[in-house]
Amino acid sequence: MTEIYSGKRLKVELNRFTLPDGREKERVVVRPxxxxxxxxxxxxxxxxxxxxRFAIGEYIYEAPAGTLDPGEEPVETAHRELIEECGLAAAEMIPHGFIYTTPGFSDEQIYLFEARGLTPSHEYEPDDDEMIEVVRVPLAEVKAMCRDGRIADAKTIAIICRCLR
Known part of the structure; x- marks a missing residue:
């Protein structure tokens, strides 16, 4: 493994590996x-x-989310990010497994939770680099938003599919 880049948010590596059939290959892996x-x-x-979202140069609809801090359990991240991004605390975080975001070149896993028992939180403080508007959407409408493309964010589509079967 050769480290190509290491920053606050991610690492990029060049890896040599052997396929199950014995052939050797080289691939770049992103570890966010x-x-x-x-x-x-x-x-x-x-x-x-x-x-x-700077990378795409536009506003998009998303479910609240965030990166795990070192040593933090996914459910702790879910509680923290819900407060930071929406100003809401949840009495219950129901786990719905995880997804791999882009397994062709990344090992990132996103853990999925359904937040219930919501109450306003006085600890609401979005990160200074986030431009966020909280939107309350009827469940029937959020399904339509996935179908018609108004929601194009993969993690958001995944959590909606897992929660609203």
């Missing part, structure tokens, strides 16, 4: 660290965020 995403549900509505 793991994350948690949650779908806050209250009655027949859920909360999404509308956030500006």
């Amino acid at each position: 660290g793991n994350a948690a995403v949650m779908l806050p549900i209250e009655d027949d509505h859920c909360y999404l965020i509308r956030q500006y």
Whole structure:
């Protein structure tokens, strides 16, 4: 393994490996660290965020999410990020497994949670580099947003599919 880049948010490595059939190959692997995403549900509505994403140069609808801090369990991240991004605390975080975001070149796992028993949190403080608007959406509408492309974020589509089967 040769480290190509190491920064605050991710590492990039060049790896040599052997395929199951014995052939040797070389691939770049991106290691961004793991994350948690949650779908806050209250009655027949859920909360999404509308956030500006520099990499794509536009605002998109997303479920609140964030990267695990060192030593932090995914459920702890889910509780922390829900407060930071939506100003909501959850009495219950129901786990719905995890997804690999891009297994062709990354080892990132995002843990999926359904947040229930929501109450306002006084600890609300978004990160200074985040431009976020919290949006309350009827559950029927959020499904339509996935179908018609208004929600194009993969982790958000995954958590909606797992929570609203």
